[in-house]
Amino acid sequence: MNLGLHMKRITVCLLIFIAAAAHLAATAAPIKLTVQAGTPGPQISPTMWGIFFEDVNFGADGGLYAELVKNRSFEFPDPLMGWIKLSPSLAKGELSVLAESPLNGNNPHYLRMKSEGTADFGISNEGFRGMGLHADETYDFSAQIRLVSGAPRLAIQLVGEDGTVLAEAKLEDFSPGAWKKCNATLKPNAQESKGRLNVILQNKGEVDLDMISLFPRHTWKERPGGLRADMVQLLADLKPGFMRFPGGCIVEGSELDRRYQWKNTIGPIEERKLLVDRWNYEFIHRPTPDYYQSFGLGFFEFFQLCEDIGCEPLPILNCGMACQFNSGELCPLDQLERYIQDALDLVEFANGPPDSPWGGRRAAMGHQEPFHLKMMGVGNEQWGPQYIERYARFAKALKGKYPEIMLVSDSGPSPDDDRFKFLWPKLRELHADIVDEHCYANPSWFFENTHRYDAYDRAGPKVFMGEYAAQSVAVVSPKNRNTLECALAEAAYMTGLERNADVVRMASYAPLFANAGAWQWTPDMIWVNSLQCFGTPSYYAQLLFSRNRGSTVLPVSCEPPPTGGAAPSFFVSAARDEAAGEIIIKAVNASQEPVEAAVELEGVTSVSPAAQAIVLASARLSDQNSFEEPAKVSPKTSPLEGAGPHLDYQFQPYSLVVLRIHATGK
Numbered sequence: 001m002n003l004g005l006h007m008k009r010i011t012v013c014l015l016i017f018i019a020a021a022a023h024l025a026a027t028a029a030p031i032k033l034t035v036q037a038g039t040p041g042p043q044i045s046p047t048m049w050g051i052f053f054e055d056v057n058f059g060a061d062g063g064l065y066a067e068l069v070k071n072r073s074f075e076f077p078d079p080l081m082g083w084i085k086l087s088p089s090l091a092k093g094e095l096s097v098l099a100e101s102p103l104n105g106n107n108p109h110y111l112r113m114k115s116e117g118t119a120d121f122g123i124s125n126e127g128f129r130g131m132g133l134h135a136d137e138t139y140d141f142s143a144q145i146r147l148v149s150g151a152p153r154l155a156i157q158l159v160g161e162d163g164t165v166l167a168e169a170k171l172e173d174f175s176p177g178a179w180k181k182c183n184a185t186l187k188p189n190a191q192e193s194k195g196r197l198n199v200i201l202q203n204k205g206e207v208d209l210d211m212i213s214l215f216p217r218h219t220w221k222e223r224p225g226g227l228r229a230d231m232v233q234l235l236a237d238l239k240p241g242f243m244r245f246p247g248g249c250i251v252e253g254s255e256l257d258r259r260y261q262w263k264n265t266i267g268p269i270e271e272r273k274l275l276v277d278r279w280n281y282e283f284i285h286r287p288t289p290d291y292y293q294s295f296g297l298g299f300f301e302f303f304q305l306c307e308d309i310g311c312e313p314l315p316i317l318n319c320g321m322a323c324q325f326n327s328g329e330l331c332p333l334d335q336l337e338r339y340i341q342d343a344l345d346l347v348e349f350a351n352g353p354p355d356s357p358w359g360g361r362r363a364a365m366g367h368q369e370p371f372h373l374k375m376m377g378v379g380n381e382q383w384g385p386q387y388i389e390r391y392a393r394f395a396k397a398l399k400g401k402y403p404e405i406m407l408v409s410d411s412g413p414s415p416d417d418d419r420f421k422f423l424w425p426k427l428r429e430l431h432a433d434i435v436d437e438h439c440y441a442n443p444s445w446f447f448e449n450t451h452r453y454d455a456y457d458r459a460g461p462k463v464f465m466g467e468y469a470a471q472s473v474a475v476v477s478p479k480n481r482n483t484l485e486c487a488l489a490e491a492a493y494m495t496g497l498e499r500n501a502d503v504v505r506m507a508s509y510a511p512l513f514a515n516a517g518a519w520q521w522t523p524d525m526i527w528v529n530s531l532q533c534f535g536t537p538s539y540y541a542q543l544l545f546s547r548n549r550g551s552t553v554l555p556v557s558c559e560p561p562p563t564g565g566a567a568p569s570f571f572v573s574a575a576r577d578e579a580a581g582e583i584i585i586k587a588v589n590a591s592q593e594p595v596e597a598a599v600e601l602e603g604v605t606s607v608s609p610a611a612q613a614i615v616l617a618s619a620r621l622s623d624q625n626s627f628e629e630p631a632k633v634s635p636k637t638s639p640l641e642g643a644g645p646h647l648d649y650q651f652q653p654y655s656l657v658v659l660r661i662h663a664t665g666k
């Protein structure tokens with residue numbers, strides 16, 4: 001035999017043996033995972049896992065709000081942005097944006113369209129970077145129209161990217177000299193992701209047009225002019241404990257006159273005054289010149305959404321400070337009254353009786369019953385003594401009138417910098433109820449900080465981890481991706497939040513939504529395009545925690561603590577769901593090796609065999625979901641074999657595992 005070949009074979013065998021031995025060494029020594037089921041810890045707040053909505057990444061217009069027409073009211077500073085003129089060579093016509101005798105003072109511009117009738121002449125709207133049209137679904141067109149002259153006839157068309165007409169309706173007999181809402185129904189005969197809406201004058205005449213709108217008939221709860229059903233369904237599936245809204249930085253505004261003002265977002269939609277979205281111009285590397293807030297999704301709709309999906313509303317209000325990353329403009333303390341009044345009025349809008357001024361506004365919008373507001377945020381990411389001074393005034397007024405409302409204060413944009421270290425002691429002195437902490441950092445920060453809250457003062461303010469997300473590359477890098485590694489890092493961190501549920505009462509991932517064609521900030525929990533949406537691995541990590549929250553923390557220990565290298569890579573928490581009578585173990589194995597565990601349920605005498613293992617895992621840490629493979633990294637549920645007070649379980653590599661075991665104790 002050839003000696004060289006022989007040696008090669010021996011070497012290959014040796015390498016296989018060494019690899020197998022190493023694998024066995026890594027998998028053979030089981031850890032002992034002990035859950036002290038008979039020694040319950042603190043209660044877990046029903047609001048523990050929530051969601052944070054901000055109108056960033058086209059999250060509202062072009063996202064959750066199902067309106068398909070961009071710049072429907074011609075109020076963008078470039079009044080025809082989003083529209084193009086349709087003027088074939090024989091057509092003779094004119095488009096002008098006018099302001100005399102508008103629809104109302106908050107909506108001062110409209111379009112006048114005039115044609116000589118020599119050929120079709122009109123306008124076409126591109127939607128929010130392409131209009132999504134589903135085949136055979138019904139779409140409701142509406143517009144405010146006023147006849148100026150002649151007897152014009154309008155053709156309303158839904159067309160494909162190449163101009164093919166997919167649906168058409170005709171409108172005529174308009175009211176001379178008076179605005180009138182006109183409606184049409186359209187049913188496209190094919191699906192289109194980059195469709196358009198055409199409004200065409202087909203004969204001689206002149207009309208004024210405003211609030212040109214197109215909605216799918218099918219919306220969340222089939223509400224006319226409502227929300228995208230597929231997106232809300234993803235939120236409802238999370239079973240969130242609360243929803244924080246409307247942001248984020250948009251609460252603050254880059255200057256005070258661009259701040260979010262809830263009173264401008266309620267009432268008839270044609271009277272809600274458009275505002276530029278601060279994400280329009282915030283990132284030079286992601287400019288979005290067509291980003292404005294129509295407020296079709298306003299405060300009434302936010303409250304209604306919370307009610308629909310069964311979560312507590314958490315509105316955040318401006319506290320007299322513009323974004324300190326931008327102008328940092330301050331409302332002088334002696335003029336703060338207006339801001340504080342907005343907060344007081346909001347409580348009345350949400351909870352007041354229909355015969356109160358603001359409760360009456362709510363009732364007029366169709367909601368007689370209160371929305372049961374229990375908490376409110378004062379400021380988003382403010383810092384410095386200026387914040388403390390303003391927070392103290394808000395707290396005095398709000399606690400004076402509504403002592404039952406829990407106030408969320410903030411600790412700035414970082415979880416550990418000088419701003420944070422200044423604010424926390426001051427808020428403690430003020431006996432703040434709960435402090436909002438924010439953290440965007442790379443996955444290692446989350447893996448390394450799972451014990452962050454172990455040493456927090458139990459007697460001080462509670463914690464709301466109001467914004468967090470692992471960044472695969474760097475904070476605000478457009479290269480960040482929603483990888484499995486990020487989701488595992490967040491999940492590991494969440495085990496630490498859960499173990500400290502006596503201090504941490506609420507937490508929410510941020511941001512929530514991103515339109516794939518119009519985003520500014522990544523990563524995000526849910527990605528959407530004009531036709532579809534999907535949850536990222538981070539979405540499923542949130543879902544597993546939220547749907548398996550449990551009501552009481554159970555102490556859990558792990559001996560020896562397994563490592564996948566130098567740093568810990570196995571993280572665990574446990575809880576009891578009192579209503580279901582189940583023990584819930586959540587564990588993250590972030591290493592490439594399986595972790596064998598001998599699980600001991602101390603204090604448990606009998607276990608029902610119908611136990612479950614829910615596993616979120618994938619082959620590579622870099623794995624992601626996409627429109628093509630929306631469920632590539634998604635939870636799989638299977639029966640948990642051999643469930644008993646002692647059970648053996650193998651936590652697979654790169655996984656978040658939830659074990660649900662129905663157990664009774666001594």
Ligand code: AHR
Nearest residue numbers: 248249250380381510511
């Ligand atoms: O979530 C994106 C932004 O991050 C929020 O608007 C802001 O609060 C934070 O800086």
